[in-house]
Amino acid sequence: MQIMQRMKAFIYQQVNWPNFTWKNDEIVSLLSEARNLQGRLMGKMESLGFDLKNDALLETLTLDVVKSSEIEGEYLNPDQVRSSIARRLGMEIAGSVESDRNVDGVVEMMLDATQNCFNPLTTDRLFDWHAALFPTGRSGMYKITVADWRKDTTGPMQVVSGAMGKEKVHFQAPDSSLVEKEMMLFLNWFNKTSKIDLVLKAAVAHIWFVTIHPFEDGNGRIARALTDMLLAQSDRSNQRFYSMSAQIRTERKAYYEILEKTQKGNLDITDWMIWFLKCLINALQSTDAVLGRVLFKADFWSKHLKTSINVRQKKLLNMLLDGFDGKLTSSKWAKIAKCSKDTAIRDINDLIDKNILQKDAAGGRSTNYELVK
Numbered sequence: 001m002q003i004m005q006r007m008k009a010f011i012y013q014q015v016n017w018p019n020f021t022w023k024n025d026e027i028v029s030l031l032s033e034a035r036n037l038q039g040r041l042m043g044k045m046e047s048l049g050f051d052l053k054n055d056a057l058l059e060t061l062t063l064d065v066v067k068s069s070e071i072e073g074e075y076l077n078p079d080q081v082r083s084s085i086a087r088r089l090g091m092e093i094a095g096s097v098e099s100d101r102n103v104d105g106v107v108e109m110m111l112d113a114t115q116n117c118f119n120p121l122t123t124d125r126l127f128d129w130h131a132a133l134f135p136t137g138r139s140g141m142y143k144i145t146v147a148d149w150r151k152d153t154t155g156p157m158q159v160v161s162g163a164m165g166k167e168k169v170h171f172q173a174p175d176s177s178l179v180e181k182e183m184m185l186f187l188n189w190f191n192k193t194s195k196i197d198l199v200l201k202a203a204v205a206h207i208w209f210v211t212i213h214p215f216e217d218g219n220g221r222i223a224r225a226l227t228d229m230l231l232a233q234s235d236r237s238n239q240r241f242y243s244m245s246a247q248i249r250t251e252r253k254a255y256y257e258i259l260e261k262t263q264k265g266n267l268d269i270t271d272w273m274i275w276f277l278k279c280l281i282n283a284l285q286s287t288d289a290v291l292g293r294v295l296f297k298a299d300f301w302s303k304h305l306k307t308s309i310n311v312r313q314k315k316l317l318n319m320l321l322d323g324f325d326g327k328l329t330s331s332k333w334a335k336i337a338k339c340s341k342d343t344a345i346r347d348i349n350d351l352i353d354k355n356i357l358q359k360d361a362a363g364g365r366s367t368n369y370e371l372v373k
Contacts (some may be wrong), residue, residue: 011263012174012211018185020204022270030277034199037284038235045241054091055294060240061085063290065110068224068245071252076103078325094318105132113225114240117232120191129222130215139217150216152176157213170260173213182212198234202227203276211263247283297321307354312337313347320371327360327368
């Protein structure tokens with residue numbers, strides 16, 4: 001009896017599922033603030049030159065892909081992500097590197113969602129995204145069903161935490177036999193023009209999709225791609241200058257808590273809508289940091305337009321300006337620039353003499369170098 005009661009505690013088991021409701025008077029001011037910030041940001045970006053706008057776009061998309069994967073505990077190489085995005089958008093960047101198939105897959109999905117945001121969402125398109133996420137047909141060590149709805153061959157799809165024997169079930173998805181029907185309802189709603197504001201539609205789509213949990217793995221990343229797709233529609237632009245995924249990563253604990261609370265609640269999802277809008281507002285406000293990096297880079301090269309800088313130095317400086325992963329040492333310089341350590345040291349000392357690089361004040365076992373701000 002207790003098991004049955006627990007099993008009937010999920011939102012999709014409510015009689016009126018999936019007729020979500022929310023209290024407009026509790027979200028209207030947040031929606032207004034989010035919309036205002038969106039408009040101001042798009043206006044600010046329109047005032048930038050073509051190259052600066054592209055730099056901001058590349059920076060934002062890289063952040064979005066990296067952080068969306070991090071939420072699921074998968075850590076992608078930012079340089080590979082950046083290079084993969086640049087290649088697909090036809091941008092030339094310094095320090096471009098080869099990217100792994102799994103990196104390319106996530107990039108392809110996110111770019112299709114945002115660059116083609118006005119195209120209909122279909123079953124085949126979702127299956128293509130899923131295949132791109134899992135190019136080997138495996139999630140880690142385990143073989144999974146790819147480019148098809150989940151089959152639940154090993155039992156119900158559950159979100160579980162805790163040690164073996166003491167597991168806590170946070171959520172159990174609808175039975176796999178119901179997924180196709182549930183997804184047809186979702187897709188019809190997603191593609192239908194409605195009076196609902198597109199920002200609110202993004203919030204509903206997110207909670208609805210992760211609740212159906214249609215795939216064996218990758219549901220969170222696809223849900224965030226769908227969120228970006230609708231937010232791009234709401235901006236009336238396929239260019240992304242803010243990252244909802246990066247903000248969700250920052251608020252990850254609260255994200256999972258509100259998901260669980262909503263999925264175990266009733267069809268009034270006001271609390272979820274409030275959380276989503278606040279997270280979006282935070283994401284929009286944090287774009288100042290991204291824009292700051294882009295403008296700093298542009299200002300840096302303008303300032304050093306006539307400074308003598310060789311090809312190796314330019315490559316490493318661009319990597320530092322784009323957000324170098326870890327600490328820069330002479331050994332790393334030599335490896336990345338494919339030169340001897342003596343040459344690397346000469347390059348570094350030359351930039352120190354020109355007041356472009358300085359030794360990291362933090363020190364450590366080996367000498368690290370950073371840009372002079």
